[in-house]
Every structure is written in C-alpha cells, then in structure tokens.
Amino acid sequence: MRNPHSNGNLEEEEGRGEAAVENGFGDGLILGLDGGATSTVCVCVPFFPYGDRFPEPLPILGRAVAGCTNRNSVGETAARDSLEQVISEALVESGSDKSHVRGVCLGVSGVNHPSDQDMIQNWIRDMFPSHVKVYVQNDAIVALASGTMGKLHGCVLIAGTGCIAYGFDEDGREARASGAGPILGDWGSGYGISAQALTAVIRAHDGRGPETMLTSTILKALGLSSPDELIGWTYADPSWARIAALVPQVVSCAEAGDEISDKILVDAADDLALSVKAVVQRLGLCGKDGKACFPVVMVGGVLNANMKWDIGKEVSKRINQHFPGAQTIIPKVEPAVGAALLAMNFLTVKIDVS
C-alpha cells in the first residue's frame, strides 16, 4: 500500500527514496510497526540522532499495510510472512533497503509475556544484519510515544474495544491500571459500555429496570425484533469487538436525552479517569504538590469519537479536576509512527550514554 501523503507517482516516490539518502538522511532509516488485531502497518522514516528534536510532521518515506501478525490469531507462519512482507514493501516504497535500517520497533497488543516478546523480536532480528536494534513493545507504550514524540514519560489512556492506562515516570518506572479484559472489570472500554447498554435493554424487558431508548435503537441497529433475540445474538459470536461496536448507539441515545445511556457514559468516563488517576498517583507524576505538568495521551475510538456527547472531553475534565498540570494530548501521528519515534528515542539514549 501507498503512503497516504503520496500522490501515487512512482517516479516521485523513488525520487523521495533517494532524497532520503542525499538530503541529510545519511544517518540511516528507522522502521516503526503497529501490529493491530486486524492488520499490520509499517512506516519507514529517516533517523534523527538528536534526542527529541524531530521535525514536525516527521517525513514518512514509505508506508505499507499487511495482514495480522498476532500468531495467536493467524498462526506462526502467516504472522511471520506478514511481518516480512510489510517491512519489504515499506522499504521498497522508501526507495531503500535493509542495509540502511538502524532500528526497528514493533508495537503489538497482547504482548505481555517475555517469551512472546522474545519470539517476535527474534523473527525480526533474523531479517536484518546483527547491528540493527530491534524493540518489541506493547501497544500501550507505542501509543504513549505517538503522543509524546517518542518520549516515555507521562500516562497513556487507550479506550477502544478494551481499555488500559499505562505510564512512566522520569526514572523509567512503569505502572498500569485496567487492561484486564471484560470479565475483570474494564468498565470504561467500548465492550464495557456496550455490555452495560445490552444489560439495560434486558433489564427493561424483564421488568427489572426502567424503559430506555436503547431498546429500539440497538434492536434496529442489529436488525432484531425483540430483546429476547439479543441473547442469541450476544452469545452467537464471542468477539469483544462485535459488542463494542454498539458504542455509537449508546452515545446517540445519550445525546437524545436518554437517562440510562447518559448514566452509562458518565460511569465510563468516571472509570476511565479513575484508571489514569491510579497510574498518576502510583508514579507520582503530579509531583508532591499535585500540580506538576505531565502529558496524558488519549487514544482509541471511545475517546476520539468526535460526537456531541464527547467521552474523551468528559474524561479530560475529570483528570484535570484531580491534576491541574495534566496536559491531555490526542496524537497527531498513527501508532506505527509512534513506534518509529520510540525506536529513535531508544537509539538516541543509547548514543548519549555511550
């Protein structure tokens, strides 16, 4: 796939690739990868060995998209093949090759076990000469980097299908809250919001709870005729994302004045802000007086839906009530670019230290 900023002219793209070497990109290239649930994105950017003084926007020399690289979903061979493919395509588009690569950083969800991380790291290492630095990080860390230009300081809050808050202090200490999945109370996630909405429909139908606009709105969205049919619909497919996709219906009911929907969203905003608060307090990001400045990067469809009932804004408001120095940031770059920035940060720190 093409760089979204490209006009598709191959000659120009090749020229841009050469420019990477000729116009001050002689310091080499960095690959940033985002291994999502359905696809993998790879971007190729020039290496800037100056710490955090990067040009904005960062020049994207090549960008490619391939299938999922989560081996638990697609198996080891397919995952590895997709990784090879997406890296090759991004390098071809940048007009360069593996010999110019200085560092690679991949962000993936669900990489919590060191053994998983090691395995993917080894796959990538095998594709490059031994001097190339390879980093595999979980997607929360890459998301933080996408909002802080690669610096691991502050807190990131992701709320999409699932939710997690993750943070680092200046000394590199880490803390997390939530991210434990739907059974273990990720109530502010898209899945959590939708499950509460479905439950409200069932409770109204049973006579255990008040009537709600969610009933007609959700049944219409799913093409069902009775709340009884929701039971079959819910358990027919265990995918969390399928349930989480009902968030826009909950938001539109809240916007139309439905009290039940409003309460579900208020609770979600409270819960998401609480996750950030837990991370900030454990790391002391707010300083002793509680007023220190630190970034809170906000990522994911639940926070950035851009609707009138704005969950992200409500979460920000709550965070600032606790921590006046918190600066909420919506990243301007995609996670793959965050991964590239993170790789540059790691490489630069190494250079400073040596």
Next chain:
Amino acid sequence: MRNPHSNGNLEEEEGRGEAAVENGFGDGLILGLDGGATSTVCVCVPFFPYGDRFPEPLPILGRAVAGCTNRNSVGETAARDSLEQVISEALVESGSDKSHVRGVCLGVSGVNHPSDQDMIQNWIRDMFPSHVKVYVQNDAIVALASGTMGKLHGCVLIAGTGCIAYGFDEDGREARASGAGPILGDWGSGYGISAQALTAVIRAHDGRGPETMLTSTILKALGLSSPDELIGWTYADPSWARIAALVPQVVSCAEAGDEISDKILVDAADDLALSVKAVVQRLGLCGKDGKACFPVVMVGGVLNANMKWDIGKEVSKRINQHFPGAQTIIPKVEPAVGAALLAMNFLTVKIDVS
C-alpha cells in the same frame, strides 16, 4: 446406578419392581429425567392419577445416571445413546419395562428454541409406543415442579453458575427474568458474584479500589502468587462454572468481616430478589392487595449453600418485604423427581379435561 434409598440387594429390588404392579401401581409408571450440564438422571415412579394428592415421599422404583444429553456439548449420537441407556437402566432397576410407561418428562437447560425441544421430544417418542406422553421442558420449569409437587403455579429462582427467575400464574401465563447469561447482567449468579470478586482484586491491585481480603483468599484458592496472574487464569478457560466456583471464597471473606465481599453478596441478594419481584409483578401472583399466597421455589448452590452468610435467607427476607404472602420453599426432591411430578400433573389435567 442404584436407587439411593436401596440397600443394594438385587432380589429386594426386583421384588420392589413387581410390587409396583401388584400393590396398587397398576396405573403404570412415570419416568422423570433431569438433563444437566454434566450428567443425566432418570427416576421411575408409579403413576398416581389423583391430581396433586401424592404420597410423601414419593416412592422411587428405579434411578439411573448417565452422561450428558446436551447435543451441543456431546453431539447428537452420544446424547441419544445416553438417553436410551439411562431410561433402560431405570426401568430395569424398577423391575419393569417400557410397556408400563404412561408418561415421560425431561427437564433440560438451554432448551429455549422450539426446534431443539421438538428434536429431543422425537428421540424419546421413538423409544416408546405411540400412546406414551412425552414432555420436554426447560430446567427452570422442572425445578419449580420439584418444589410444588408438580403444580405449575408460583415462581422459581435458580441461582447456581447462572441465574433465572421463572413463574406461572393460575391461568398458565408464564414470565421470566434474568437467565440472559454473564454478558447481559445476571449479576446475582455464581458467575456474577465471582466476577465481581475477581474485579475487586484487580481494582485493589491497580490502585482503583480499596484493599480486600479477597486478594489473599482467592490467590490462595487458585494457587497463584500475584493478582497479575489472575488475568491469565481468567481467560485460559472460558467455562463459566470454573469462575462461579469461587463463590465459597467470597462468602467466607464476607463472614470474616471483609466489607467488599459483604457488599458483593448484598448486591447479589438484591438482584436475585429483584428478578423474583419482576416475575411476580408481571404475573400478578401477589394478588391485587399484594398479600396473596404463592410459592417461591429456591434452587441452586448460591441459594442453598448452608453457610453462615446465607444468600438464600437474605433473598427470602427481601422477597417477603415486598410480598408478605410469598412462601419460600427449598425442594425436598431432586429435579428428576420434579420432572416426574410434572408429567403426572400434565397427565392428570388431561384426564380431568377429557
């Protein structure tokens, strides 16, 4: 397997079988079956064609146990074979055979679709002469019958791994509440109680909630060393029963004074009572003055755990606050006997009508 009331003397058992015919059991036999998640129980009892005037305890002429007969779990062939086997064994133990059977009633969980019900009904019909009456009912209806000597009037509340409230008024109108599974808010179920407890442990560990005794108690019960390991444990196996099995730990923490555990159980009792209330009000079981008498049959491990913090007693108390005429009943007979009583009730009603 043997009748639990038998001393195992085969000669005596055969004698008892003959007695069924000689000593006033010439009206034939009834088979009651309980098709549970892990096994199927069949009891053989004499038919009493006198409406609800049954001797107590009801004489059990034969009892057998076989494997699961849920075709979604074990496949169609195995389910059908187990049904054949358990019926044959119960008849052999009673010293009788299929020619004496007047009616068969099977209670199964998860039979909500008429097509499922029809299929199992046809399997059983094929095993018997055409004059034998065959009834397939969901397990909630059979559980109600086990507490009301076969009469379908009043409400049953089941709280085990899942929970459901189900009721009938005098005119045969039905209503249900809950029973929609863990995603759709069966909060008073064993699964619901345990999921709340696991969530409380994660929230305390994250810094999002207060410390609780549940942390050490649950980790010890599961042989884990840190709350982080709970995430892997929870998602390693999707069985709801495995999570629901933590209810005794929640109860023991509540008994030891843990406030979080106490609140989880109070909420569960509130929610279970609310399900009963919804059914009672929809059917008008409490009469116009709210004081009419009706039975509430209480079934399942959550309600009948017999611990000091008695969830069943708390639910009863709440039900009686709403409905002074509600009479809570813990069944003295097993569900298979409830199925047999139900079959007799259906047959007797038919006889009365004809």
